[in-house]
Structures are given as structure tokens and as C-alpha cells.
Amino acid sequence: MPTGKLEWGRILGRLSPYTIQKGFRYLKHFGFKEFWIRLHERFEPEEIPYGPWYEEYRPDPEELEKQRKRKWKNPPKISIAVPAYQTPEKFLRQMMDSVLEQTYENWELCIVNASPKDASMEYILREYSRKDERIRWKKLEENKGIAENTNEALAMTTGDYVGLLDHDDLLAPNALYEVASALEREPDTEVIYTDEDKVRGEELEHFQPHLKPDFSPDLLRSNNYICHFFVVKKSILEKTGGFRRDYDGAQDYDFIFRCTEKAEKICHIPEILYHWRTHESSTADNPESKLYAFEAGKRAIEDNLKRSGLTGTVTQTKDYGFYRVKYPVIGTPLVSIIIPNKDAREDLEKCITSILGRSIYSNYEILIVENNSTSQEIFDYYRQLSENPKIRLLRWKKEFNYSAINNYAASKAKGEYLLFLNNDTEVITSDWIEEMLGFCQREDTGVVGAKLYYGNNTIQHAGTVIGIGGIAGHMFVDMPRERSGYMHKASIIQDLSAVTAACMMMKRQVFEAVQGFEETLSVAFNDVDLCLRVRELGYLVVYDPYVELYHYESKSRGAEDNKEKIRRFQTEIEFMRCRWEKLLKEGDPYYNKNLSLAKWNYSLRPKD
Template structure:
């Protein structure tokens, strides 16, 4: 370990030196500031007390700049005002939108309610001009208390926009703001996988305190099911065994039984410990097996001891949270129809002290389950269901719990997810949690478990191991090859349109037609291209929309010409990457339970543009994992896993035409934005799934035809559509996206833990 740390520190030192010496021309916190200007600005700066601020994002389009970031006054009760001046110190127009940033308030003032520090600034800048952004601190009555000036110039802003997602830029900014020592610490944590400090702090703040646990012990439920906790034991280290049993004994709900089957043979010391616990607590039962029957056989022996109403699975070296059974029974009292429950989980180190890698799960997600065993722990199922399918099967040893979960959910759709960390998975070198290579056989057994699940539910599918251990990719055989109508709205940009069409022609699927919906093109060459492509390609038909731009109406118009059983809504600035994209999307779309299928989209630089949509991010909806590298698994591998979401982008969206018509197509009130999210939610209300399939890959060059929402008129329309969406889907937004865990932040798109949850200094009691 010492050698690794030393080498890592040398690498870090070299990296910081590189950042210092190679990036100063590009990135400064005060964009465009030059030494020669500082003296000249002293009078213009007012009281000249520095304001804490940051530009998180810079975008540029047609001379219009958008700055997103935050600025914090020295007193949290004060306000921040922005003013923009030109070189002659004349006031210029700047559009300011306030954005709530509870994360900033929490870490600056330790007050998550002090959240009015985020901003979006939009303004235009001429070339070769210097501008001055003034950040003004004012009290609640508007009286100015401090004024700080940030010089800006167009060239440096444009350069900053291009470097926005550079890791070097981020490191330099962090270095400049926080100093070498903190930067080294941050990088060391990442290099040595020690960057879970934030989660440990979150865990301490959100776990139930002594007072809460005492209260739970006094609760009298009207329904008190017996919870049978099943544990197969095999040569368990005694310290782990003791901690596991004690975690059960510490449950605040008392009507449980612990059923242990020891397959260790003549391990006298271990048997003595089990007997000691059983003698002291009548709720603890154990059996010593004459031979090791394997993980499935041993677990079945433990199951034979169970007399409870529900079965809960626990590994012999893991830990239950003290409120685990209480939370399950609380759900069962409120929802007596529930047959299956599962909770969130995290990992715990060898000492059982440090918690890390939380798995904050979505509500039940069948396609994610077929991509990775995201349910895993804690899993609780009604015993009558287990009696029906007969427990565990040795065929799946290593993935026996995966198969057990599949068999349970096949018999009941009354499944409840508890979004609380109720299970702590021990991570030591022999455990799958820490060392996946230690149990490769388990991942191969997972392939069999998924394929057999498909057979039992009547899906013709095969499975292969995915790009990372524990991840799987499914392939579905199409029962037939339906006609697919590809709908492509277009305005000029014939080079992009032709690239899109030619990429479709390179695919391996033949039964499709292309309907180009012309809308408001200006260039003669566009119409010449239409004549040429229709003449050369019998699959292409051009239809003409002769009204103002309305994305929803244009697509609805195009669909009225479609002959296909399935529709593929496709942007003209996309390009197919994998040749089997139709088969990949149809494989899911042709399932009876699926309504919509979306694809994995990349920017031109091969970073992720779309990997699913979470409703509620940023107050409306947002693409998850945008900007991630193509092969980056992201949070719990979800970027690379097929799964169900509440919505996907209509830049590439497949839907059965019958379903499209049943929900009356795209809602034309949403002329530009959120029409695809609204459409997906309408289809979800039919009880159909919206599936994201990462194996369907395209480039998306994004908004080339129309440009960005960067004029005053466009911004007003965009804000109006936000309000319409929030009003139309108010209940959904309040309840939260079922495919996004409530413990995750809605202020970013990378599934970060919401650090504003829980008390600042932890719960007392």
C-alpha cells in the first residue's frame, strides 16, 4: 500500500504541475482578467471586497452566452444582483434567472434553506470587446453593501465554453479555489477509492438515532407478521458471525426468528457459538448439516426451519440496520396487499464502521433487473410464494438469490421498494462486493438465471455477460419483421439529413420507410435535395408542413403519412452507429408490456448525450449522465444497462403506432420543449413501460436545425412550456420519479447523493 500511495502522489504532483503550467491561458475563475487591468478597476470595483462565486457552465451560440453558476454574499440574509457594463462603463442588458442551490447554502452556511444563490445569466457580446460583470451584494431593502467586478471578454468565454468539460480545467479551477493541499487530498481519495467521505457523513445524518430507535420499539402494529430471517452459514469468521447475529438481535421490531443452517461440518467453535446464541434467545434456530450442500442446498435447509409469514434473506457476514424489520412491517401495515419488499443498501468495511458505495435503487424496474441484480439486499418475500416455487435451486449457485428474486416477482406484481438503507453488505477480499473476480462462476450463473426467467414468462431471449462483472445484455428474437416508419422533421441542413438517411440505409434491417417532414426551409438546395433523394431512394418520402414551427404538430403530421406498424421518431442531426439499431429497439418495442423504446445517444466527441431521462431534475426533467465517457458505467452501472425510465428523448424514440394514436400523439401545446417527456408520461399512464436500450447507439449533433433557446422570445416560450409541464404533471413531480431514488439529488444528473437530506450535525438521541 505504501508503494502505491507514493507512486500515486508522484503522479498527482506531476498532474498538478501540468495543470498549472499548461492551463493558465485558458481557465481562470475570473474569466479574461489580465494583470494590466487590475489597477484600472480598483475604483470601478466599489468596496472591492471579493465575492465568492463560480461559473459552473458556459455555453455559446450565435454570439449569445449563457453562464450558469452561483454567487454567495458574505451574509446569507443578503441578496446578489448582477449588472453588465461595456468598455465605456455603460450599462448593458443581461437576463438573470435565479436558481435554487441548497447544496451551496448547506456547505457555505450549513443551512440548506439558504438556497437562493444559483443563477443563469444570458447576454450577447461583440467580438474583441471587454465587458464587466458586476456582482453586487445588497441587503433585503436593496441597499448596496459591496460591489465586485469580473472582467469578461468574448474570446476567453468562448474558449471556456469549449473547455467546459475538461478534467484538466476542473482540476485547475479546484486547485485555484482550494489550494494544493486540498487538491492533492481530493485526487488521492479518487486514486485510492477513498472518495466516499460525503456518503459516510450522509449516513451518520440519516440513520435513526437512539431516540427514534427507542420509539420504534414502543410501536404497536395492528398486523404483526413473523419475519423469518434465513442465513446459510459456512466457515464464517467468528467476528463476522457475531456481528451479523447481533444486528438481528438489535432489531426494533421483535417478532422475528433467525434460521441458520451451518454447512461447515465439524467446526466445533462455530457450532458452539450458534448454540450459545440459540440457548440465550428462543427466536434463534440453527441446524448443523452433515455435509455441505452448497449455497442453495444450505439455504433450503435454513428455510425448513422457518415458521414465519415472510422470508428475509441475509448473508452470513453482512449486517441488518436496526430498523430493517420495523420498516418492512410498517409498509405491510399500510399496504397489506404487498407480497415482495426490497430496500436500499450500502457496503461496510471489515470493521463494520465505514459505510460506502450506497446503492440507492429505483422502484421496481424489470428491465434493469434483467441487466443487473440491482435488488440484491434486503429482499423480503411472503412465505406462501416461496412455498409455491420451492426455494433455491443448485443450478444457480452463486446467483441463487438472483433466481430466487425472479421466481418471486413472477408470481406477484405487488412489489414495494423501501428507499432506506436497511442492509450493509460486508466488503472483504473474498466477497463479491469487493472482489468480483473471486466469484466469476456467480456471474455465469446469472446468465442462466435471466435466460430461464425469460423462458418462464414466454420471452424468446438470450443473454450474455455485459461489459462489467455482474452486468448482462439481452438479445431478443423478433417474431416477425414489421414495417417501421421513420419520421424525420427537417429544415435545411441537408448535409446532416443526408448523413442521417445514409446511416439508416447501412443498417441490417430492411423493412422500413423514411418520411421527411419539411418545415420552413429557406435554401433552394434543400428542395433540390428532396427531389434527388426521393428519386434515388424509394424508401424516402418528403411531406410538407406549411405552418410555423411546432415540433409536436410536425411529428403528428408526419405520422399521418406513416404506413408502418411501428414509428421511429428521429432527429435530422442524428447518425446511426450500430447497424442492428432497428432490431435492438424492436426487440423491446414488440413486447406487450412495453410502450416506448429510447436509445443511447452521443455527442460528436463520443461523450454521452442521452442515457435516459429523470423527471424532476432541475425542476422539470433532465438527461442522466450527460457528458460521461462512452464506456463509463456511471452510478451502479446504470449508464450501460437496459432499464425502464419514466421518459426518453424523442431525438430517437420508437413506439407502436397504435399506442401513439391512443394517446393522441405529441401534445401540441408543447411546441418545442418537453413534448417527448409529456408523451412518455402519457404512455406510462396506459400501464406501458418506457425502456432505455444502451445497445441502440447513435450520434446526436443536437439542435443544429433550430439552434438553441437563446433569444428573448425563445427564452420566454421555453419558460412558458416549463410552467405548462409543471402544471400538467404537478402530482407526478410532487410524488417523484419512481425510477429515481428520493435520496439522490435533483440538482445534478449523475445520481449524486442528496447531501441536503438529514440534520447538519447528525441526529441526536
């Protein structure tokens, strides 16, 4: 969550020989330009430093004691499976201590020791199992690899639910309490995951919080964002057959895919309950230590696509552990591109020229909706455009109402897919139509949105979050185009609650099912409202950053600077507050309660 200028003295003070070596590896991998960009993102100071924030955030001793005294109606037994191999004594003790410190009592810790010749590990495991009978362990005759070692640990479990814990990581003391609480609230839950952070050094310094959204299948295909702490119902675990050794290195990624595919109900607990230890040999701190893991991750995604009945090409991005899925277009369906316009000759010409000149996909029509223009030059331009058989001119003679104009155009469109586009946009990526179509043709997808830039190459839109600024706001506004943002979210495919209609594709059947744009919302929030109604029908809204356009932003409409416009804007805000009151109170499921609603860069939310 970085902003501001780099503090080079602070950075240099933290450079160890290992860090310098790591830097050279990244420089070789990314090249100088991209390495420099990522260096800025990694080391810029946090707006709200995470360390102090976490100290305020974590439950105090009084709260932990209160949790220990809670009376449970039907407390589930939670098994924790740990495959251990050549674990340093300190790490092993700290891991087991973190389980012993849990405020929830109905658990068992099942550890497999895959280091049969390590007398120190065996001594420590015997010591702890004598200390607490809930700690059970098993000695293997040989190291079978991470997947098979984990399966041996899973076979030991007797609980209703099973959680996965790495041998050198830590659970927060309230981790199992929060899991049990979630299960008491929603007993039909079959998969649970939580937020996490990283720890390093002797003092276990907390850093890099991963504050996650609720379940997002497209985000999971972009990155194993679920990762830790992952808990699954025993019956679901048994249906999956456990871990697969062919995916060693990404065995948890493959396992999470197969569990979430089978689960009817998936619960995300937006609390930091898992601490991932970083050291030189861990994937968390040194991705190049396990490059084979990223290839295994690619195969895990490909398998998920096959099992889901989807066809897609998976490629690794330059950022380790992050992937892109590209879906092929089936057939050549007609796409209707709808562009409202008033007077803006220069903007419209730039937009149309970019569509005609850069688009690879050819089966489209352009519907320009003329709305009370007065300049002669725009009508001269319309006459030029009328010679192109792909372009039709519609007239909307009533006052400006973005929703009504687009609804009218949609009723006249011939396409199976509707692509709503602002007149002040300019296409950058030549495969933009087929990229959006690839997603929109999926049965589960209703809306696809794009990544938009201002003319100065800063971000104008990288998805929309409900609650930002009051009702909804775009993410990463004004961030330089080349940056990828918090957890690379500006640059990876994911599911969101909404995207902007400045460039948005929809299935016609879905558009008609929700009866189009809400005409009460004549200017603001109509795209947000439309996306939310599409979500209510169970469809996904996909943000695709590989569709890139410039958006020169509403110059033709003017500012909200008179009493009538201000009154109208306030009315539309009130409409949204009333219609989406429950969602605004509960928070955007694709965001996180610990993130700011006053900033749009995934900054931490200040603690009260």
C-alpha cells in the same frame, strides 16, 4: 458516483498486496484501455463523500427509541433465514447482534449451521439462542451447498414474511421496522427489497451505496440489482419451491426472478437497510472468486425469459455480474422513420446518409417533414432524395410545433412501428433498427430509446429522469462515451420513466392509444409527456444503450434567447408541473429519493 481528478496518493495509500493482486486480475480480464477507464471510475473522489453522508443519514438513537415504542395494529412476523458455513466468529456475532438490535420486535432468526465439525460456531449459536428465544438454529450433518442449506433455513421459518440474510452481513437497526411499516401501509405487498451498501474492515467502513429504482424487469435481466435486503411473503416462497441447487452461486438471482414473477405487488423501500460485508473471498469484493456464479446468473435470466414467454439471447458483459439480452425480430414489419426538418441541409444529409449506408434492416420508409425552409440548397437536396423510393417528403406549412409535426407525419406513415428521429443525428450502430424492434415487439413494451453522443464523444442522452433540473433531464450528460457510470447504468438495458424522442421507437397502436404527442408542448418536454402517458397505460419505456447515435443537438432551431421563446418555455414548464404534479412530488419511481435532482450523474442528494 465519481467525478473530478484522481488523487493518486490516496489510492496508493490504500493498496494492499491483495488489492494489487486483484488489480492484475482485472487488467488481464479487461485489457489495458478498459482497465484504465474502470480504474478512473472506481477511484475518482465522490462529490459528496458517502461515509460522512451515511453518518448523517442513519437514524439517531432518539429516532431508534421512538421506533421501539411504536404501537402496531397488526404486526407481521418476519422470519430471517441464514445459511451459515465456516463463518468467522466475529462475523457471526456481528450478524446476530445486528438482528438483536432491531427496533421491530416480531421477528425470528433461523440459522442453519452447515459446518458440523466447527465447535466454535456451535458454541456461539448455543450462546445466542439461550440469550434470545427468537434465535433458532439447526445443525446439518454435512454441507449441502448454498441452495440446499438455504432451503433448510427456509423450512425452519414460521413467519408471515421471510427475509434473506447472508451469514457475514449486517442489517441496519431499522431494517425490519421499515419492512413492517411498508406492509402496514400496503398489506397486499408480496415482495419487498431495500437499498444497501458495503462495509469493510474492523471499523465497518461504509462505502459503495446501491440506491435502487422501483421494480424494473429489464434492469433485473441486466443485473441482480435487487440482491439485498430481499423479503418475500411466505405463500409466494412456498409457490416457488425455494432455492435450486443447479444455480449455486446465483441461487438468490434465480429465486428473486421466480418470486417477482409470481408476486402481484412488489415494493421497494428506498432506504439503506442492508450492509454487505466485503473481504477477499466474498463475491462483493472479489468477483473472480466465484466465476461459476456468473454463468449460473446467465442461466437464471434465460429461464426467466422462457417462463415469461420471451425469446432472447443472453450474454455476459465484460463487467462481472452484468448481462445483455438481445431479442430477435419477428418477421420484417415496416418501420416508419419520421424526421422533421427546416433548412438544415448538412445535418439532414449526414443523418440520411447514415441511415441508408449503415442500416442492416431494410424494411423501412423515411418521412421527411419539411417545415418552412427558405434555402435553395435544401430543396435541391429534397429533389435528390425524391429519387429514392424509401423516402417521402411531407410539408408542414404552419409554424414550428414539434408535437404537431410528428403527429401529422405519424398519420401519413404506413409502418406498424414509428421511429421518431431528429435531423441532427447520425447512426453509429448498424443493427439499430432491429435492436429497437426486438424490444418494441414485446407485448409489455411501448417505447424504446437510445444512447446518444455529442460530436466530441461525450454522452448527450443515457435515459431521462423526472425531476432532474425541475421537470426532467438526461442522465450522464458530458460523461466520456467509454465510461459506464454509476452501477454501469449508462451502459445497461433498463426500464425508465422517459427517453428522448431524438431517437425513439413506438408501436403505432400505443402511439394512437395515447393520441400522440401533446401539441400544447410545441418544443420542450413533449417526449417526456408522451412517455409518461404510455407508462400510465401500463407499458414499459426501455432504454437500450446498444442503440448508439450521434446527436448534434438542435442547432437548426436556435437558442431560447428571445422573450417569446422564453415565455413559451415557461408556459410548457407550467403545463408539465400541473399535469404531472403528483409524480413530481413523489419522485421518479425509476430513480431514488437519495440521489441528486441538481446533478445528472447519480450523485448523492445533500442531506438537509
